[in-house]
Structures are given as C-alpha cells and as structure tokens.
Amino acid sequence: MRTGEIKNSSFVGKEVTIRGWVHRLRKQKENSFILLRDDRGGVIQCVLSTDKIAALTIESSIEITGTVSQDPRAPEGGFEIKGKELKIFNIAAEYPIGEYQSDELLLDKRHLALRTRKMIAIAKVRASVLHFGRQWFVENGWMEVTAPIIVKGAVEGGSTLFKLRYFDQDAYLSQSAQLYLEAMIFSLGPVWSLTPSFRAEKSRTVRHLAEFSHLEAEAPWVDLEDILRVEEKLVSYVVHSTIEERAEELEFLKRDISDLQKVEPPFERLPYSRAIDILRSRGFQISEDDGATKRSIEFGDDLSIESERELTREVEKPIFVVGYPIAVKPFYVKEDPQHHGIGLTADMLAPRGFGEITSGGQREDNIDSITKRMLKEGLNPEAYAWYLDLRRYGSVPHGGFGLGIERLVRWITNAEDIKDTVLFPRTRSRVEP
Numbered sequence: 121m122r123t124g125e126i127k128n129s130s131f132v133g134k135e136v137t138i139r140g141w142v143h144r145l146r147k148q149k150e151n152s153f154i155l156l157r158d159d160r161g162g163v164i165q166c167v168l169s170t171d172k173i174a175a176l177t178i179e180s181s182i183e184i185t186g187t188v189s190q191d192p193r194a195p196e197g198g199f200e201i202k203g204k205e206l207k208i209f210n211i212a213a214e215y216p217i218g219e220y221q222s223d224e225l226l227l228d229k230r231h232l233a234l235r236t237r238k239m240i241a242i243a244k245v246r247a248s249v250l251h252f253g254r255q256w257f258v259e260n261g262w263m264e265v266t267a268p269i270i271v272k273g274a275v276e277g278g279s280t281l282f283k284l285r286y287f288d289q290d291a292y293l294s295q296s297a298q299l300y301l302e303a304m305i306f307s308l309g310p311v312w313s314l315t316p317s318f319r320a321e322k323s324r325t326v327r328h329l330a331e332f333s334h335l336e337a338e339a340p341w342v343d344l345e346d347i348l349r350v351e352e353k354l355v356s357y358v359v360h361s362t363i364e365e366r367a368e369e370l371e372f373l374k375r376d377i378s379d380l381q382k383v384e385p386p387f388e389r390l391p392y393s394r395a396i397d398i399l400r401s402r403g404f405q406i407s408e409d410d411g412a413t414k415r416s417i418e419f420g421d422d423l424s425i426e427s428e429r430e431l432t433r434e435v436e437k438p439i440f441v442v443g444y445p446i447a448v449k450p451f452y453v454k455e456d457p458q459h460h461g462i463g464l465t466a467d468m469l470a471p472r473g474f475g476e477i478t479s480g481g482q483r484e485d486n487i488d489s490i491t492k493r494m495l496k497e498g499l500n501p502e503a504y505a506w507y508l509d510l511r512r513y514g515s516v517p518h519g520g521f522g523l524g525i526e527r528l529v530r531w532i533t534n535a536e537d538i539k540d541t542v543l544f545p546r547t548r549s550r551v552e553p
C-alpha cells in the first residue's frame with residue numbers, strides 16, 4: 121500500500137503493510153518514530169519498539185506491517201502506523217545528505233537529492249506541466265512529431281552550438297526543432313514536438329540550461345496574432361490544470377498561487393517600442409560591452425534579463441512583448457510589411473521578473489528575403505539548402521513558437537534557480553550526475 125491510500129479514516133484500526141525508505145528517524149528509549157517515504161514520495165509516521173529498529177539508518181529500505189491510527193500529533197496529516205513487524209531490505213550506509221546542505225552539495229548528489237521533499241514536489245509539478253502541455257495540443261487537433269537531435273545547421277545562432285563528430289563529418293546538437301517542424305506543416309498541418317534542445321550557454325544564470333525540454337509548435341496559414349492566441353491558451357490551460365492537480369505540492373513549496381489563478385487570455389501585447397519607452401522613463405540603464413560603463417537603453421537594444429524583470433515586476437499575468445527589431449532576432453523572423461525593420465515576432469514574459477518563457481511568431485516565407493537575411497547574418501545559404509526548398513515549393517504564410525518547459529516550471533513553482541526544475545541539470549560546469 122501507499123501513504124496516500126492509508127491516510128484515510130476508513131483505514132483506522134485496520135492492519136496494513138507498506139514499503140518504503142526511512143526518511144527521518146527519531147530513536148527513543150522504548151518506542152521510535154520513523155517517517156517512512158513511499159515510492160510515490162508520500163510520507164507517514166510509523167511507531168515501532170526501539171529494539172526492533174536498532175539497526176535502521178536514514179534511507180534504509182523497509183517494509184512495515186501494523187495498525188493505522190489517527191493521532192492529531194502525528195505529522196503530515198494526523199495518521200500513523202503502529203508497527204508490529206519490520207522487514208529490512210537494505211541497511212543504508214551513512215547518508216551524505218542531512219537537513220541543511222549547500223546547494224552545491226545537493227547538485228553533486230542530485231541522484232540522492234531527488235529523494236528530498238522539495239525535489240519530489242517540483243518533479244510532480246513538472247510531470248503535470250508536461251502532461252497538460254501534451255494534452256492541450258492533442259485535444260486541439262495538433263499532431264505530435266519528433267525532429268532529429270543531431271543536425272547540421274544552426275537555428276538560434278552559432279555561438280551556442282554544441283559540436284560533435286558524426287562519423288567522418290561535423291554535426292551539432294539541435295538548438296530547436298523549428299526548421300524541421302516548418303518542413304512538416306506542408307503535409308501534416310499544425311504540428312508540435314517535445315524534445316531536448318541544447319545550448320552551449322557560456323553565462324551562468326538562474327534561467328539558462330545547456331539542455332532543456334523544448335515544447336515547440338508550427339502551423340501553416342497563420343499570422344503572428346494566431347500564434348499568440350495559441351500560446352496564451354496553452355499556457356493558461358497548463359497553469360490552471362497544474363495548480364489544480366498539484367495544489368498539495370505547491371503548498372508544500374509555499375507557492376502562493378493567487379496570481380496563477382488569474383492567468384487567462386488575453387495577455388497584454390506590449391509593443392517593443394513601448395517597452396523601451398517604459399524602461400527609459402524609469403531611468404533603466406544597461407551595461408556596455410566593457411561591462412564597466414552603463415547607458416540608457418535605446419530602441420534597437422535586445423531586452424536583457426534585467427529589462428524583462430523590470431517590465432514584469434508588477435504584472436500578475438504574462439505579457440507579450442511584440443515587434444522586436446529584426447536585427448536582434450534570427451534570420452527566419454518575418455519583417456512586418458507595414459513597419460520596416462520590425463519583426464512579426466513576440467516573446468512571452470512571465471510575471472514578477474521570471475522573464476521570457478516563449479518566443480515565436482511569423483516566419484519569413486519569401487525565398488529572396490530570407491536568403492538576404494541569412495547573408496546579412498553571415499550565414500551561408502548553401503548550408504540551409506533543404507530549408508530554403510520550403511520557400512521554393514509551395515511556400516505559405518506560417519508561424520510557430522518554442523516554450524521552455526523549465527522556464528514555465530520555474531515560474532509555477534517559484535523556484536529560485538532553473539537547475540531545480542529539472543532532475544539532472546546540465547550547465548557549463550555540470551555534466552554529472
């Protein structure tokens with residue numbers, strides 16, 4: 121049995137058998153208290169005579185048979201098991217994780233830290249986010265596809281590519297499935313994928329990973345506004361379903377969900393130019409390349425983590441920043457025919473400083489324009505020959521977006537660092553465990 125079933129007044133007085141691990145142990149003279157953790161991460165207090173448990177250590181694996189009783193003093197819900205029999209599977213060696221540990225040690229021992237209540241709670245929230253993300257697409261008639269992870273070309277700029285030797289040639293780990301999804305829409309219609317994306321991010325921030333779970337979508341015959349409507353519906357659905365399914369976990373994480381409850385379409389569309397005006401009016405400064413001098417932000421600057429934080433400091437719902445200058449966006453972003461130099465593109469920023477969680481928009485569908493943009497960015501169009509074919513054979517207006525699962529989980533769980541939203545984080549300095 122599991123703790124979730126047992127913690128129920130209908131079991132009081134009944135005999136149960138439960139397996140798990142010693143999460144906490146308080147040895148006393150006659151009776152001792154074990155907080156047993158089951159294989160779903162739930163816990164229940166078990167009381168056993170001290171002579172029976174003498175050999176037990178933290179994380180020993182055991183099976184206890186005993187009678188369920190209700191006692192308001194029992195932690196975690198007021199139920200406990202008065203144990204009669206104990207079966208020991210393994211006596212754990214001295215456990216390296218205690219109650220107060222540095223973040224670094226918890227990362228070094230992540231294979232064990234997955235057993236902490238915080239990690240269990242975040243992992244469950246993450247599972248719900250993945251589940252409801254998939255569910256939204258399935259229920260709305262989008263088809264699931266899988267793009268290759270080993271690729272030949274860059275999508276999001278060469279500086280974050282992981283290079284690998286692929287038999288006798290060079291190849292890269294995919295930064296985004298986008299270009300492949302674009303190829304699929306001509307025969308499969310609206311498609312989506314959930315695959316790992318890789319970025320050789322040099323910077324150490326609380327929102328960048330070298331490997332992240334990327335939920336991406338692409339559809340034919342859509343414009344920017346169509347894409348934004350998909351994004352806001354998807355994110356609202358995932359947020360609402362997750363806070364309902366994971367109320368207990370979010371409470372454990374001390375996440376006040378009152379702002380999440382308000383997340384529903386439409387999200388504000390804040391033009392990039394207006395975002396710059398707001399930042400300037402607040403005297404917002406950005407660092408120059410030398411890092412030492414600062415200047416006011418200007419039209420044409422990309423929005424840094426700090427500027428995104430400033431823009432979303434006081435909002436409760438995500439916002440879209442729309443219409444970035446194409447100069448700060450990749451070659452595939454379509455230029456707005458009404459506004460020279462402005463892209464039909466938008467980033468969704470999560471409230472309270474969490475910043476960008478999606479990026480997307482309309483793609484450049486004209487072969488001459490996209491080739492020019494590639495050349496301007498120093499890319500060799502020959503390296504994108506197959507991709508350019510998509511503009512050669514029946515090109516259509518189309519668009520899509522990418523959502524970083526860890527960024528979304530970070531916002532929903534209020535996690536300080538993105539490394540806590542993934543079970544085995546990959547960063548510049550960490551590729552183990």
Ligand code: AMO
Pocket residue numbers: 275276295296298319321327328329330331332334336476477478479480481520521522523524525526527
């Ligand atoms: P972009 O590079 O903005 O756009 O990525 C899309 C989304 O992926 C997430 N993300 C990351 N999450 C964790 N660690 C990282 N290093 C990281 N980099 C990105 C973010 C981001 O919003 N192909 C385009 C999207 C499109 O236009 O369809 C792309 O990949 O949440």
